[in-house]
Amino acid sequence: MLQLDVNKGAGTLASLQRGQSGVIESFDLPGDIVQRMMELGFVPGAHVTAGRGAPGGDPKVFRIDGAEFALRRETAAAIRVRPVPERT
Amino acid sequence: MSDCHDCPAAAVAEPPPRHHHHTVAIVGPPNSGKSTLFNRLTGLRQKVANYPGVTVEQRVGRLRLSHTQQVDLVDLPGVYSLDPRTEDEQITRDVLAGMVGGVPRPTAVILILDSTNLARHLTLAAPVLGLGLPTLVLLNMADDLRSRGGETDTTALAQKLGAPVALVSAARGEGLETVSEFLRGAFAVPAPVELPVLNDVPACRAWARRVSAEHYRAPTPPVWTRRLDGIFLHPLLGALVFAAVVVVVFQTIFAGAVPLMDGVEELVQASGRWIGDRMAPSLVRSLIVDGVWGGVGSVIVFLPQILLLFLFIGLLEDSGYLARAALIADRTMARVGLQGKSFIPLLSAYACAVPAIMATRTIESRRDRIATILIAPFMTCSARLPVYTLVIAAFIPERELLGRLLGSRAAALLGLYVLGFAAAVVTARLLKSSILRSDRRTPFLLEMPPYRWPTPRSIALRLLDRSKVFLRRAGTVILGVSVALCFLANVPPGAGGAPPQIGESLAGTIGRTVEPLIAPLGFNWKIGIGLITSLAAREVIVGTLGTIYGLEGGAQEIGLQEALQRDLTPGGAVALLVFFAFAMQCMSTLAVVRRETGGWKWPALQFAYMTGLAYLCAWGANRLVLALG
Numbered sequence: 001m002l003q004l005d006v007n008k009g010a011g012t013l014a015s016l017q018r019g020q021s022g023v024i025e026s027f028d029l030p031g032d033i034v035q036r037m038m039e040l041g042f043v044p045g046a047h048v049t050a051g052r053g054a055p056g057g058d059p060k061v062f063r064i065d066g067a068e069f070a071l072r073r074e075t076a077a078a079i080r081v082r083p084v085p086e087r088t
Numbered sequence: 089m090s091d092c093h094d095c096p097a098a099a100v101a102e103p104p105p106r107h108h109h110h111t112v113a114i115v116g117p118p119n120s121g122k123s124t125l126f127n128r129l130t131g132l133r134q135k136v137a138n139y140p141g142v143t144v145e146q147r148v149g150r151l152r153l154s155h156t157q158q159v160d161l162v163d164l165p166g167v168y169s170l171d172p173r174t175e176d177e178q179i180t181r182d183v184l185a186g187m188v189g190g191v192p193r194p195t196a197v198i199l200i201l202d203s204t205n206l207a208r209h210l211t212l213a214a215p216v217l218g219l220g221l222p223t224l225v226l227l228n229m230a231d232d233l234r235s236r237g238g239e240t241d242t243t244a245l246a247q248k249l250g251a252p253v254a255l256v257s258a259a260r261g262e263g264l265e266t267v268s269e270f271l272r273g274a275f276a277v278p279a280p281v282e283l284p285v286l287n288d289v290p291a292c293r294a295w296a297r298r299v300s301a302e303h304y305r306a307p308t309p310p311v312w313t314r315r316l317d318g319i320f321l322h323p324l325l326g327a328l329v330f331a332a333v334v335v336v337v338f339q340t341i342f343a344g345a346v347p348l349m350d351g352v353e354e355l356v357q358a359s360g361r362w363i364g365d366r367m368a369p370s371l372v373r374s375l376i377v378d379g380v381w382g383g384v385g386s387v388i389v390f391l392p393q394i395l396l397l398f399l400f401i402g403l404l405e406d407s408g409y410l411a412r413a414a415l416i417a418d419r420t421m422a423r424v425g426l427q428g429k430s431f432i433p434l435l436s437a438y439a440c441a442v443p444a445i446m447a448t449r450t451i452e453s454r455r456d457r458i459a460t461i462l463i464a465p466f467m468t469c470s471a472r473l474p475v476y477t478l479v480i481a482a483f484i485p486e487r488e489l490l491g492r493l494l495g496s497r498a499a500a501l502l503g504l505y506v507l508g509f510a511a512a513v514v515t516a517r518l519l520k521s522s523i524l525r526s527d528r529r530t531p532f533l534l535e536m537p538p539y540r541w542p543t544p545r546s547i548a549l550r551l552l553d554r555s556k557v558f559l560r561r562a563g564t565v566i567l568g569v570s571v572a573l574c575f576l577a578n579v580p581p582g583a584g585g586a587p588p589q590i591g592e593s594l595a596g597t598i599g600r601t602v603e604p605l606i607a608p609l610g611f612n613w614k615i616g617i618g619l620i621t622s623l624a625a626r627e628v629i630v631g632t633l634g635t636i637y638g639l640e641g642g643a644q645e646i647g648l649q650e651a652l653q654r655d656l657t658p659g660g661a662v663a664l665l666v667f668f669a670f671a672m673q674c675m676s677t678l679a680v681v682r683r684e685t686g687g688w689k690w691p692a693l694q695f696a697y698m699t700g701l702a703y704l705c706a707w708g709a710n711r712l713v714l715a716l717g
Contacts, residue, residue, distance in 0.1 A: 032173055033531055038289040039168040040533070041208050052321035054416045059428075061321070061415070061536055065208045066306055068536035070415045072422075075531045 011083075013062060013076035016050035022081030023047055029078045037079070041065045048081065111160045111192045112271065113184060115216055116200035117209055118166030119537045121228040123147075125200055125258035126163040127549045129267060134553075146191070151271070159271050161198075162191060170215040171287065174452060184219055196222040196275050198267065203227035203255060204238060204307050204538075210296035211289075213249060218286045222275035223251045230255040230262060232538075238307030245303045250279035259543050313408075313538040320412045330416045333409070334435065337400050341393055341439045348392035356385035371578050374587070378574050382631065384567055393439050393470060394558055395551055401432060401447055402550045406542035410450075411534055418532065424513050425520025427453070427532050430460040434512070437467035441677045442558060445684055452533075455524045458685060459516055462694050465677050466512035466670070468505045471626040475668050476504055478630055482649040483661040500665075507669045511701065570628070573621050577635065590617075590636050609667065609703070610660025610710040622673045659713035663706040671702035 016022055024046050027034045041064045042048070051068060053060035059070040116122040126134070130149025147163040164183055165176035172178040179188070186193025199216050201209035206227065217223055227233075227240060233255070246253040252270060256263035284295040300306075320326050360381040367373040404410040410432060418428030429451045437444035444464045451457040480500050487496040494502075520526065576595040582588040590596050591613075598620060599613035606616050614636045622629035630648075637651040656664070672678065672695045681691040 029531075035171065035289055036168070036173065036533070038293065039211065040535075041293070043290050043293050052317055054321070054419055055323045055327045056419050059415055059418050059532060059534070061317075065205070066309070067205055067208055070411075070418075070532070070534040070536060072418070072532045075533070 011080055013048060013050070013071070013079045013081055014073050016048070016081070016083075018050055018052060021047060021049040021084040023084055025080045025082050027079055029075070040069060041067065042079065047084065109158065109160070110195045110271070111162060112196045112198060113162045113164055113194035114198045114200060115164050115180065115184070115212070116166060117168050117202070117212055119535055120166065120200050120202045120209060121258045122166055122200050123163060124546055125198075125226070125228065126161060127546055128258050128261055128264060130161055132549075132552070148191075151268075153268055153272055157272065162194065167212070169212065169289070175454065176452075184221070194221065196224070196271070198224050198226060198270075200226045200228050200258070203229050203233040203240060204236065206240065206304050207297055207300040207306065210300050211292050214284055214292045214295055215286050217249060217251060217278045217280050218283055220277055223278050224267065224270040225249060225251055225253045226258075226267070227253065227255045228258050231257045231260060233307050236307030236310065239305050241303040245299070248281050248299050248303065250281065259540075259546070310538040316539050317412070320409065321415070326412075326416060330413060333404075333413065337435065338438065340400070341397050345393040345396050345439075349389050352392060353385070353389050356381065356388060360385065371581070371587075374578055375571060375574050378570075378635075380567060380571060382570060384570075388559070390440055390470065391555060391559070394443050395555060397436050397439050397443055398551055398554045399547065401436065402547045403542050404432070405450075406540065406546060408537045408539040411536050414534055415536070424516040425526065426459060426516055427451070427456050428534065430456060433460055434464060434467060437464040437469060440469050440471070441465040441467070441674065442680050443554065445677065445680045446554065448684070453526070455526060458690060459519045459524045461681055461684060462519060462690065463512040463515050465672055465674065465694070465698065466508045466515065468508045468669070469626075471674065472504075472668055474627040474630045476501055476665065478648065479652070479661055479665055482652045483656075483658060504665060504669050507666070511670055515697075570624060573624070573632075608710070609663045609706045610657050611664065612655060614655065615660070615664065619667075619673075624675050626668060626673045659710040662713050663710040666709045667702045667706040669702075670698055670705055672698035
């Protein structure tokens, strides 16, 4: 069940629509990529907002700590997030 | 240092220089303005080389503090951490530890961070301060920080970090006097209040957040960047802007560069004639005029085009659009196993593979970078055009194909462009599914810097730097080969010391030796000599054939096109075009590939693959034309 969710990208960065935010919970990536992501600010507990992307929607830009990074869908789908209700 | 207090001479003479010749390293994350700072501080007094055995560029520049004091600044590659996971990080770490041959261990560090991104960039401060080297912390882009309503208390921050901290703007040269003050002063080892466990990334980040939370107010989001991204990353508008940028770049490096290139060519030829007129005909004259002048001239002709190309790359990169272009191109490039950052180098390769290969430096993934380097020479560079136009004009009658829209000659030329592109795509797929298969170690990760105005100063420095590299590397190889070939065409001297008939010369002997090898492609020994000379640079074959047919007595009156029509079958002509579309006939490219990949392995493989492919396809084309009659 959980595996299926990951494949569909639900509950991951890849599922965030433009303007939606999430809090990073865990990574489904090899250790040294996780290290690299964390150096860029993608640490557990960090607040990420999805931005615009390439014309097809992939790769997509994510905003974290005032900086913006583009990730491919395959990478974004391996980062689990807890959705954050949209701020008003 | 202060032993001289009671020595009487000290009162009269100047105090001895304390730090005579330091090496100081500039460290910072990507997009922190590190190179801008380096260029600001050293101006034209910089040297570019490669660290031994790796693809990382080594930039060293000199900064004069006074008559007696000067400092060597080392611009290290942009890194997010000092954990050696990429080549860049390994080099940074090794240089800082004094473990790289030829680079003395730095006595101090200038750490440059983006002040508009401090919470994140301070993460790098922890491991750098942990080195125990005297450190100056520069918070760059102060102008941006101010205009977006952010601020920071540098005094309090300096206390926390135990190292001097200054707000600067490297692009505007603001606040940079602190650098000379720091370098002139007594170096003190940093004494930070507390440092996190250094190889624990979350701990370092938490520390950075804590330190910045107290003494820093983050700026408001960059409004203009958001607005511009609304256009440049708009699903429809963004794609249109992207297409327009590509067309403008393409059009300018071709159409726009032509008058400039013609001008340079005219200049080279005129000066060559001027020198030739002043010397008696001899082997030396022919070496100087044809070898040195002709050879170097054939490279210099491409300089305007290359400068225009780097002007565009510079504008795109410094403004921040390059990252958006890479983002938009990523999906398409991914289809052949490459990534968005390969797009601009491959586009550049339509002008010349040499700057294109130098432009692959922005690709962090080593495998993607090498794959891009290996396929770049398949793009139809401008050096192929003289060959294409000559053979097409000689063998393809001008006919209307699509009414006035497309003539048969233009269609043939277009077909050759498509052929090169197809070879590149197939090769990329081949490489990326075999020896250069993407590992999951380097996912596509692209930082989107805010949009900024490029400064003329940094663009100018970049153009100067690239043209220096281009001329030095390409010029030396081409020069050597042209001189050697010119010599071969002139020895052994014929009767009475006159230049030999080309067939009798060493070059002719070599041509006849390779003839059996190229006969199946429909080429005779004269084309053979041309193929060998064009190993130096493709367009050289035109000059060589001119010389050969010129030297052949009776043919002097006949134009080169007619001579070719007489000497080459239609099959041979098509084979020649196909051969030039695929073969790796460019010493400058091979030299640059060797330099950029840090060894002979990749250029050797590239040469063997491209030449083998060219041979097979040219043979096939020749057979096909023969069969079709």
